[in-house]
Amino acid sequence: MKILLIEDNTDIAELIFDYFENLGVTLDFASNGLQGFELASHASKQSYDCIVLDIMLPGIDGLTLCRKLRDEGNNTPIIMLTARDTNKDIIDGFDIGADDYLVKPFDLEVLEARISALVRRAGGMGFQKTLALGPLFIDIQKRQVKRNDTLLKLNPTCYDIMFLLMQKFPQPISKRDIEWHIWGDDPPEEDIIRKHIYHLRSAVDKPFETPVIKTLPKVGYILEIDE
Numbered sequence: 001m002k003i004l005l006i007e008d009n010t011d012i013a014e015l016i017f018d019y020f021e022n023l024g025v026t027l028d029f030a031s032n033g034l035q036g037f038e039l040a041s042h043a044s045k046q047s048y049d050c051i052v053l054d055i056m057l058p059g060i061d062g063l064t065l066c067r068k069l070r071d072e073g074n075n076t077p078i079i080m081l082t083a084r085d086t087n088k089d090i091i092d093g094f095d096i097g098a099d100d101y102l103v104k105p106f107d108l109e110v111l112e113a114r115i116s117a118l119v120r121r122a123g124g125m126g127f128q129k130t131l132a133l134g135p136l137f138i139d140i141q142k143r144q145v146k147r148n149d150t151l152l153k154l155n156p157t158c159y160d161i162m163f164l165l166m167q168k169f170p171q172p173i174s175k176r177d178i179e180w181h182i183w184g185d186d187p188p189e190e191d192i193i194r195k196h197i198y199h200l201r202s203a204v205d206k207p208f209e210t211p212v213i214k215t216l217p218k219v220g221y222i223l224e225i226d227e
Contacts, residue, residue: 002026006036007054019108033060055082070097077118134225158200174220
């Protein structure tokens with residue numbers, strides 16, 4: 001899961017980062033509304049499962065930012081974080097396109113549950129703890145991959161690629177998408193995806209009779225599994 005946090009209070013941002021990174025969540029951060037809109041906008045290359053948005057922001061306030069995103073057709077689930085707790089504030093947030101509203105101070109476990117519900121409702125995984133596909137099984141919290149109950153030894157990058165392949169199934173994933181999910185805006189200069197795929201296949205396919213990782217020329221990679 002990938003979350004965009006737009007919050008100008010660094011203490012709150014650090015608490016949220018520490019909590020969600022321990023859950024294996026990838027977070028991007030913006031400390032003002034202008035940067036947040038740039039990251040969240042459809043004009044950006046980024047794709048998020050959920051946006052956590054403060055209302056009182058420098059640059060562009062959260063309500064205006066939310067309205068601008070909805071006006072350009074961005075349907076990413078948005079949960080508002082704010083100290084403004086009157087009925088009018090809450091109604092205004094929903095009226096301009098927010099999906100949920102959480103008043104500060106808030107409990108991080110409640111925020112987790114709210115985000116999970118929004119993402120599931122939008123068709124994502126939410127905070128799913130495991131992922132199973134044919135002979136493959138991932139324990140997301142432990143970052144472990146098994147095939148036919150055999151624990152596979154994967155380095156962190158190979159694990160991330162395997163997770164993306166299983167998330168994307170039955171669709172392929174491009175090399176560019178893999179690079180973005182793992183390295184964001186700062187991918188390595190050399191083409192090392194092929195090297196990681198080679199190591200991934202050595203662990204996932206080589207010890208077994210039937211390979212599951214397939215290369216689609218000029219497209220990317222896909223899992224070939226009979227469910």
